[in-house]
Amino acid sequence: MSEGLSRRRRGATTIEEVARAAGVSRQTVSNAINAPQKVRPETLARVTATVERLGYQPDQSARSLRTGARRTLGYLAPVDDPFDPNPLMAGFLEALVDAAGAEGQRVLLFRPAPGTADPRPAIDELLAARQVDGLVLADVLRDDLRVAHVVRSGVPFAAFGRTGAGSPQHWVDIDNTAAMAAVAGHLAAQGHRRVGFVGGAAGLPWMADRREGFRAEADRLGLTVAEPGELGTGAQGDGVAAVRALLRGADRPTAVAAGSDLLAMDVYEAVRAEGLTVGRDVAVVGFHDTPLCRHLHPALTSVRLPLPAIAAGLVRLLLAQVRGEQPPGKGLELPAELVVRDSSR
Amino acid sequence: MSEGLSRRRRGATTIEEVARAAGVSRQTVSNAINAPQKVRPETLARVTATVERLGYQPDQSARSLRTGARRTLGYLAPVDDPFDPNPLMAGFLEALVDAAGAEGQRVLLFRPAPGTADPRPAIDELLAARQVDGLVLADVLRDDLRVAHVVRSGVPFAAFGRTGAGSPQHWVDIDNTAAMAAVAGHLAAQGHRRVGFVGGAAGLPWMADRREGFRAEADRLGLTVAEPGELGTGAQGDGVAAVRALLRGADRPTAVAAGSDLLAMDVYEAVRAEGLTVGRDVAVVGFHDTPLCRHLHPALTSVRLPLPAIAAGLVRLLLAQVRGEQPPGKGLELPAELVVRDSSR
DNA sequence: TTGTAAGCGTTATCAG
DNA sequence: CTGATAACGCTTACAA
Numbered sequence: 237m238s239e240g241l242s243r244r245r246r247g248a249t250t251i252e253e254v255a256r257a258a259g260v261s262r263q264t265v266s267n268a269i270n271a272p273q274k275v276r277p278e279t280l281a282r283v284t285a286t287v288e289r290l291g292y293q294p295d296q297s298a299r300s301l302r303t304g305a306r307r308t309l310g311y312l313a314p315v316d317d318p319f320d321p322n323p324l325m326a327g328f329l330e331a332l333v334d335a336a337g338a339e340g341q342r343v344l345l346f347r348p349a350p351g352t353a354d355p356r357p358a359i360d361e362l363l364a365a366r367q368v369d370g371l372v373l374a375d376v377l378r379d380d381l382r383v384a385h386v387v388r389s390g391v392p393f394a395a396f397g398r399t400g401a402g403s404p405q406h407w408v409d410i411d412n413t414a415a416m417a418a419v420a421g422h423l424a425a426q427g428h429r430r431v432g433f434v435g436g437a438a439g440l441p442w443m444a445d446r447r448e449g450f451r452a453e454a455d456r457l458g459l460t461v462a463e464p465g466e467l468g469t470g471a472q473g474d475g476v477a478a479v480r481a482l483l484r485g486a487d488r489p490t491a492v493a494a495g496s497d498l499l500a501m502d503v504y505e506a507v508r509a510e511g512l513t514v515g516r517d518v519a520v521v522g523f524h525d526t527p528l529c530r531h532l533h534p535a536l537t538s539v540r541l542p543l544p545a546i547a548a549g550l551v552r553l554l555l556a557q558v559r560g561e562q563p564p565g566k567g568l569e570l571p572a573e574l575v576v577r578d579s580s581r
Numbered sequence: 582m583s584e585g586l587s588r589r590r591r592g593a594t595t596i597e598e599v600a601r602a603a604g605v606s607r608q609t610v611s612n613a614i615n616a617p618q619k620v621r622p623e624t625l626a627r628v629t630a631t632v633e634r635l636g637y638q639p640d641q642s643a644r645s646l647r648t649g650a651r652r653t654l655g656y657l658a659p660v661d662d663p664f665d666p667n668p669l670m671a672g673f674l675e676a677l678v679d680a681a682g683a684e685g686q687r688v689l690l691f692r693p694a695p696g697t698a699d700p701r702p703a704i705d706e707l708l709a710a711r712q713v714d715g716l717v718l719a720d721v722l723r724d725d726l727r728v729a730h731v732v733r734s735g736v737p738f739a740a741f742g743r744t745g746a747g748s749p750q751h752w753v754d755i756d757n758t759a760a761m762a763a764v765a766g767h768l769a770a771q772g773h774r775r776v777g778f779v780g781g782a783a784g785l786p787w788m789a790d791r792r793e794g795f796r797a798e799a800d801r802l803g804l805t806v807a808e809p810g811e812l813g814t815g816a817q818g819d820g821v822a823a824v825r826a827l828l829r830g831a832d833r834p835t836a837v838a839a840g841s842d843l844l845a846m847d848v849y850e851a852v853r854a855e856g857l858t859v860g861r862d863v864a865v866v867g868f869h870d871t872p873l874c875r876h877l878h879p880a881l882t883s884v885r886l887p888l889p890a891i892a893a894g895l896v897r898l899l900l901a902q903v904r905g906e907q908p909p910g911k912g913l914e915l916p917a918e919l920v921v922r923d924s925s926r
Numbered sequence: 927t928t929g930t931a932a933g934c935g936t937t938a939t940c941a942g
Numbered sequence: 943c944t945g946a947t948a949a950c951g952c953t954t955a956c957a958a
Contacts, residue, residue, distance in 0.1 A: 239943060248711055266953060274927060293709035298951035299646035306642070308689070315674055321872050325671035332659055334695045342712065344653070344687045350679045352819065364638035366593055446926065455819040476878065498876050508853070523940050527666050528873070531843050533850040534935050595935060606945050611937060621943060643935035646950050 249292045250541040258286040308342045310368035314375045316474050327543050335547035356385045362486035363391055370554040378441050392557035394550040408549040408568040412442050413449030413536045415539045415572040419521050420453035423491045430460045430487035431480050434499050446495050479506035497526045500536055534578035541572050604629040629665045653687045655713035659720045668871045672888050682890035689713055701730045708736055716898040723786050737902035739895040752912040753894040757787050758794030760917040762864050762882045765798035768836045775805045777827050777834035779844050791840050807834050824851035836864035842871045845881055864925035879923035886917050
């Protein structure tokens with residue numbers, strides 16, 4: 237019986253104890269918590285006070301076993317390229333935990349087994365053990381293995397990033413196109429006529445959207461857009477070399493928009509290497525508004541993602557499915573905000 | 582009864598179904614999973630195969646209710662200063678999830694309610710609902726409110742960072758002193774005689790250790806150490822100004838060690854602003870080895886934290902307590918590795 | 927409105 | 943080594 241003892245030692249108050257202390261039955265306490273309108277106000281007050289006094293909370297395992305609801309959302313942490321990690325992972329997670337908490341949900345982190353790239357076994361395990369009510373996926377591609385898998389398994393999910401046309405449109409994303417159009421507009425308003433775009437590794441849908449959004453608006457405004465040639469992500473220096481080439485010659489761009497703050501750092505270096513000054517000779521704009529921006533000199537203008545709104549949207553989308561409601565048939569596209577700093581004014 | 586139906590829809594295989602399919606009783610299946618040595622090998626094989634085939638995993642809620650073990654560790658996400666976020670949050674979390682997973686544990690993220698600074702109510706809630714077996718705390722100070730609180734509540738915990746002498750020594754930390762001694766040694770070996778240290782906001786114990794470790798070893802090696810005056814964290818530019826002052830005059834340091842990679846960025850800027858070149862006129866060393874290092878020009882020498890080992894140590898420490906074993910009476914101090922790049926050679 | 931009884935899926939106890 | 947029975951703490955019909 238040392239087992240029951242150790243459990244008791246954790247100070248776990250049970251519903252039974254609350255009931256006894258309040259002079260009512262177990263079920264009345266349960267009702268007071270889950271269906272207060274079923275309890276006479278005066279009884280409710282007494283029970284609530286007792287709950288408060290004893291610091292009682294229902295045991296989540298017992299509750300889950302009975303109701304089937306885990307009150308927990310799983311977040312599949314992407315396996316990052318250490319060279320180019322998701323710069324928002326930490327901030328997004330914090331926003332997600334807050335948004336989930338506002339709906340009474342916890343966030344459970346999980347990852348593929350180390351050394352494994354395929355996340356599907358990890359997903360299956362989590363679902364088989366019934367530890368979550370739904371899943372949040374980040375960095376979702378149009379054609380994503382994870383999405384296909386969770387759709388097949390039937391678990392509620394919500395994606396940060398867009399799913400393909402064949403999949404349920406359970407996603408939230410920022411409007412990359414509009415954000416970069418705003419960047420182009422900002423640069424035009426500052427008087428720039430020749431602008432550059434640095435997007436890094438091709439193929440990522442959000443990067444493609446940023447490029448297109450920038451080019452289209454720049455065209456509309458009569459700006460000339462230049463892009464460097466191949467620009468690998470990660471390997472140091474070659475990105476800089478490509479941007480330097482862009483900055484040579486008489487008709488060099490007077491402003492460069494980058495697809496991420498890290499890429500903007502490369503642009504800073506290229507500008508310096510060409511003997512020019514960021515913010516005076518060449519304006520630079522980044523993307524993500526990481527803490528980095530304020531540590532660069534001059535401070536970097538960047539596009540800020542509405543992380544709390546994104547997280548709230550994902551949680552709402554997820555809980556709608558958990559409750560069996562029909563989620564909206566299309567994704568949620570949120571605006572991102574341009575934060576202007578000295579690098580572009 | 583639509584409730585039972587929806588739960589069933591999730592495809593949850595029960596132990597009962599496995600037992601039927603394998604032609605044994607429930608308990609035999611349970612034994613096969615939890616105490617294989619109690620089951621005759623041939624039966625075990627049959628049961629295991631059936632478990633595999635049906636993708637069965639015990640329902641974690643039921644299991645927790647019965648055994649008291651949640652198989653889940655709580656991670657209290659620090660409320661970051663957006664100006665100076667913990668640069669390792671993402672990487673540390675990934676390591677923690679991996680380390681926990683290796684021991685069959687999940688990681689549950691939680692935070693104080695938004696707008697609240699005091700993490701204690703959030704801790705109490707999590708414990709009252711019995712959702713975790715133990716807690717991981719990060720960025721722990723010698724005299725930490727959170728530590729005092731969890732000690733009082735009696736829940737197993739492990740701290741990244743050091744706890745005060747009055748608290749249980751359930752912590753893992755890097756050897757900041759030795760790491761910075763290694764930095765001083767490295768700079769001395771490169772022929773530097775006058776070196777600087779930039780530590781940012783005073784008062785943080787790890788920063789104090791870094792400073793002391795650096796100064797002590799520099800002294801021992803006969804180096805002259807200079808430090809800037811007040812150097813606020815966050816507010817842009819003033820840190821740079823302080824470092825610039827340090828770099829003026831004939832006996833300027835030829836190398837500067839920074840207490841973080843972000844501070845090293847300020848040093849880069851100060852060096853440039855003084856018309857000098859990083860890596861040639863002034864060597865620079867950072868701390869944390871964030872992805873930033875490889876995006877700076879020249880690439881930044883930095884101190885890499887052994888995140889997987891730290892995470893593994895924390896999990897081991899935590900599980901020892903959960904199992905009722907006596908944890909070691911002192912903390913675990915792990916070495917950090919100096920990664921030399923072009924900024925200091 | 928309250929109390930009674932049942933059962934969620936699992937593991938531990940104890941008899942075979 | 944295997945099979946019946948009880949219990950973990952809770953919620954939800956159902957009857958009072």
